[in-house]
Amino acid sequence: MRKGWLVGGVVVGACMSFVALLVVGTYVAAAGLAGGAGGGVRGTVGLAKGAVPAAYQSLVQRWGNLCPAINPALLAAQLYQESGWNPKAVSHADARGIAQFIPGTWASHGIDGDQDGDRDIWDPADAIPSAASYDCELAKYVKGVPGDPTDNMLAAYNAGAYRVIKSGGVPAISETRNYVRIIRSLEKSFARPVSPVEPSRQAAGAIYFAQKQLGTPYLWGGNGTPEQDGRFDCSGLTQAAYRTVGIELPRVANDQYNAGPHPSREELLPGDLVFFSDDLTDSRAIRHVGVYVGGGYMINAPYTGAVIRFDKIDTPDYFGATRVTEDGARALPQRGTGA
Secondary structure, three states, X not given: OOOOOOOOOOOHHHHHHHHHHHHHHHHHHHHOOOOOOOOOOOOOOOEOOOOOOHHHHHHHHHHOOOOOXXXXXXXXXXXXXXXXXXXXXXXXXXXXXXXXXXXXXHHHHOOOOOOOOOOOOOOHXXXXXXXXXXXXXXXXXXXXXXXXXHHHHHHHHXXXXXXXXXXXXXXXXXXXXXXXXXXXXXXXXXEOOOOOOOOOOOHHHHHHHHHHOOOOEEOOOOEOOHHHOOOEOHHHHHHHHHHOOOOOOOOOHHHHOOOOOOOOHHHOOOOOEEEEEOOOOOHHHEEEEEEEEEOOEEEEOOOOOOEOEEEEOOOOOEEEEEOOOHHHHHOOOOOOOOO
């Protein structure tokens, strides 16, 4: 929910033609794209601002460079997918901790990452290094298999090294191929971009939807249903806007942050999602999201008692932005129902 001290909305009528021009410009930018970039993150990999909680960032950055088959963004994607950065997570299969090791695997592959004399499955200082170490062990097992070494490592993580070796690459198992796709897609959302982020083909449609909601009263938990009189909260609005162009975002703002790569403030384009937080070091603390429309403004559902409106994005709680991609959104877990 957006704080009440934000600058008030711009007069809607004065901005309608402005947004219409931006929509046209977004279509033009997207039309100039070549085919989408494939593969994972290449070269030296840094982490996107705040994507990894500050408490774990140095561990992920260090151990994510343990071997050539992994990188910090890939390791972050695995940890996020496994536990959502929850060091106390326990799955129905009794997988434990931030890296979701089952006790038997931990007994064989857990390491004393912080060298304090124990191997604690619940301690991220042991579990994160162990996750990286286990990845690198698997990469060694499948080193001679044709294909992308990282894809093969991830397939071995999911299906076992023997199946990867026997198949001569990622096996034709839907669960395994889906796991590889998810982690490679999420990898891009955790990496700090080293080149300009491609424009989105779907952004204009998302803006068009958000523009039509201007003046609608805010509703906490609102999804825009008839029973809710078409009202939204912040992440309900962005979810609905991208749903109209065939992209299904998670319901909560802090998960929407991982739906694609992260352009800098100078690289923002209409249709990017912009995020706000009281903790600028941790994307899990994000509490508000809007749709950027250009000129330093967004369309957003601010808070109870307000209406969907234009607001400036350049405020002290501005966290960053995401350029939503279809692959990035498809990779995200559907966790919550709040704003």
